[in-house]
Amino acid sequence: MALNGLIFDRRNNTAKNWRSILAEIMGDGIIGSGCEVTSTSNSITVGGGHFILKGAVIENNGADTIPVTPTLTDGYVRLICRIDLTQEASETGPGQVGWVTDFSATPTFPALVQEDINGTGSVYEGEIAVLQIVSGNITGITRQIGAAEIDAEKLGGKAAVLYALAADVLKNSGAQVLDGSLDASGNIIAPNFRIDVADGSMWFTGGSRRFRIHYDSGNNLYFHVYNADGTSVVATPLYISAAGEVVAPTINATGALKSQGTYNRTTTAAANTHISDSASGHHFYRSTSSQRWKTNINAADLEEIRKVLLKILVVNFTSLCECDDPDKVHTGFIAEQLAEIDRRMATYGTDDDGNEQVEGFDSNELISRTVAGWQIHEMEINGIKAKAAKFDALSALLVSKGILTQEEIDGLGDKA
Structure with a gap:
């Protein structure tokens, strides 16, 4: 007999038959009302109601709360209802249906398992809701089953x-x-x-x-x-x-901005900014010399500075830096030589292996020593001038007393 009347007296209709019929008519979605999805920071609640997955009518006979432990700091969690016909059927309780959650960094998730449970398949999954995770907490609903299932049949083919x-x-x-x-x-x-x-x-x-x-x-x-x-x-x-x-908090918690290209482009020109070289990234800093950023202030040892200045080598060179004129002759310093004299006069970075290497000279250290050297020089010149004034006064006295003539005094240097 080819025909089989399903909805007739004395017919024993099966669950698979009903699923097949409803799946063709309604698809996946909510029937009647209910199944409202709400959330807290670490749980999802589905209110009471009915919904259909692959023609299977599923009742949620009261608010059902699903605990969620986010595996992502920022991203999305998907709530899935899974039908698994390999599980034992039950007259009460969930039986062959249950809740499942998974996570994704974006609202796009891997494909659901959707076998033909009205044919030879056993597992069918339906998305109930997708919720956003911010700073490790669920913050709100991105989409849910009631809003997502608007198909041609429900709209009358329009x-x-x-x-x-x-x-x-x-x-x-x-x-x-x-x-x-x-x-x-x-x-x-x-x-x-x-x-x-x-x-x-x-x-x-x-x-x-x-x-x-x-x-x-x-x-x-x-x-x-x-x-x-x-x-x-x-x-x-x-x-x-x-x-x-x-x-850019991927660099560090203070929000420094990393610019590898800026760090790699070098020049010998002076600047009022500093670019650090460290494991946490290459950061821009504004240089400052204000007293409000200094402590333990005391006068420098001028004699120590005199010894340092006499060791500094001033050189002429042409630059290999990509932003400099390759034909221009510069006058400057060798940072490695300054570091050998006094480590404080150089700046440092790291090579590709993480080892410390000299990068340049510290302009503040060098300028302050140069000013101190000028001060030492001025003090010495003033001392010589004072002695010369005393010598001129003594010479005038000797001439006025007739002890020596001016010509004799002028010739003292020649005799020496």
Whole structure:
């Protein structure tokens, strides 16, 4: 007999038959009302109600709270309802259905297991909700099952028409839809481009990278870079704070900005900034000589400075730095030679193996010693002038007494 009346008297209809029928009519989604998803910082709650997965009607007969321990500091958690027909069926309790969670750095997750449980398959998973994680805590819902399942059947076969109208409304309101298309959640999509209506994120895809721009609840504008598999390229992205500061916390907690290109481009010209060379990154610092940044102030040892100055070698050279004129002859110092005289006169960095190496001279150290040397020189000249004045007075006295003539005094140096 080919025909089998299912919804007739004295017919023994099976669960698989009912699932097959409902799956074709309704797809996945919520029937009736309920199943509202809410969250705390470390749990997800699904309210009472009914929903359908692959035609299987599932009842949540009361608020069900699922504890969540985020494995990501920032990212997303997905709540899944899993049907597993290999599990033992039960007249009470969850039986062959249960909750599962997984995590992703982006709202895009790996594909769900969706076998044909009305055919030969055993496991079917349905996404119930996706929630965002910020600083290790669940902060809100990105999408959920009730909002995501708007298909042609539910719209009376008019889905494409309604989506086109929605796209026209967006265009007329000033929004740009690159190809006039929306997905089932209302997200604006186009090749290599997406706007997520849940959080306002903009996504760009190019090569093996994915780029995302979005604001957080604190009005900070974040710039994320992901690999093709959705993993973040850096632990924490670059962002512009609500106060307008550019912050790169991947370098260190103080938000210093790293610029490898700036550090690699060298010059012998003087500057009023300093670029550090350390394991935490190459940081810009403003040079200052204000007293408010100094302590333990005392006079320098001038005799020590005199000895140092006499050892410094002044050289002429042509520069190998890429930003300098290769034909210009410069006059300057050799940092390594200064370091040998007094370590404080040089600046230091690290080589590719992490070993310390001399990079340049400390202009403050050298200038202060030069000024001190000039002061020593002036004091010596003033001493000589004082002695010369006394000699002139003595010479005048000797001439006036007739002891020596001026010619004899002038010739003293010749006799010496």
